[in-house]
Amino acid sequence: MADSKVETLSRLAQWRIDGFGPSSCRKSEPFKMGIWNWHLLVERNRYLNVRLFPELSRISKEQPPLARFVVRVSVAGSGRRLFTSQVYDKLLRTCEDFGWSIDCAFHGRFIIDVEFLDLKIYPSNGGEPTPVWLGDGSGLMQSAAIQRTLHCLSRMLEEAIHSDITIDTSDGSLRAHKAILSASSPVFQSMFRHNLKEKESSVISIEDMSLESCKALLKYLYGCINQEDFWKHRLTLLGAANKYGIADLKDACEDSLLEDISSNNVLERLQEAWLYQLDKLKKGCLMFLFDFGKVYDVREEMNNFFRQADRELMLEMFQEVLTAWKPV
Incomplete structure (x- = not known):
């Protein structure tokens, strides 16, 4: 009308x-x-x-x-x-x-x-x-400016605009920018600030990551990663975040891994939590196993887990058992 x-x-x-x-x-x-x-x-x-x-x-x-x-x-x-x-x-x-x-x-x-x-x-x-x-x-102008900046950063990565660093992965190479990497990671910043081989050669070797997972890492640093890529590569991204001191990425990976704990992955998540010192994820896994009684669902996997688990982690799990079974 x-x-x-x-x-x-x-x-x-x-x-x-x-x-x-x-x-x-x-x-x-x-x-x-x-x-x-x-x-x-x-x-x-x-x-x-x-x-x-x-x-x-x-x-x-x-x-x-x-x-x-x-x-x-x-x-x-x-x-x-x-x-x-x-x-x-x-x-x-x-x-x-x-x-x-x-x-x-x-x-x-x-x-x-x-x-x-x-x-x-x-x-x-x-x-x-x-x-x-x-x-x-902040308002709309700031929001528009942020979106514009992210669009430009995405183009810089995808089109290798004025890139000045090569990253060699396990199955291919990528081009990136020293300034972006340095601003995102104290480890990368140290590489380019001091007279290390990466500064001289303008090449970084990240052979513990595939081309695809390294691209997901760069997309995160450049602000253009999508949820699907993050979800697919979050375990690898967690390792990279820990290695290169990217605290916000490490927190994002921990929160994501905490969201979908199940009987099929709880022991793996617990191991990751211990390896990377993720207290929230570790607490969530122990609660899932003992407070919610799901330890009975993974009895067959427990033997193999205990053979490989760290001694201190086993002790912490034992203490959790005592707490869960303490008489009221």
Whole structure:
């Protein structure tokens, strides 16, 4: 419908409704404000009820808007009237989160204005809300700049633009950039800062990684890895993160490995946790085995595991058994 369209300009949204019966409901088309698509909804019975809410989407669910706004309703005609709401500051997720009622009996044409005074992204982890608009903090400009930078970094890697280092893997070679590697890893930075062979030859040998897994490592460092590649190579990436001192990658691998512990992989995960000193993963594996009683599902694999396991790890597992079986 023509009169379901909302016009926007700067931080103002305006909906002109030409005809409205004494008892009806109408929803606007979606309109863009900030990073969200929005809807206005008007209901008419005894009162005129105005609702404002974000369109249901992944963005509105994961990054709901915290909006500061004012609503105005103006009635057309000879007896022009203007109704103005208070200034609202609300977290908006659904159509139930905000409603404003006007006690009036007019019919016909009227205009709804919503002026957004401020918009912030409400954090799911309970931290500080992030401003959206330029001038309020990071906002859309920072988001656009980040996306642009990541796009450029991806091109630098994929097209080897001004690359100055060769990485030899077990089954092929890749081109990369000393500056990116140095900024990402204290080990790489040390290679290029001191008079080591890597500095002189501009070649790094990483023969304990395949070409494919090393490319996944570089994609992570350049900010362009996808979830599928990360998931596929996370064990190899964990080893690389530990070897080259990439703490954030090591944490990401640990969190990922913690998400899908099962009877089929718990002993392998426990060994990895011990090898790379991953306390969260180790605790998760021990809880899975003993607190949740899954140790009975891996009895056949235990003998082989104990033959290879570190003595201190075995002692810790034994202590976990005593704790789990301690009388209440």
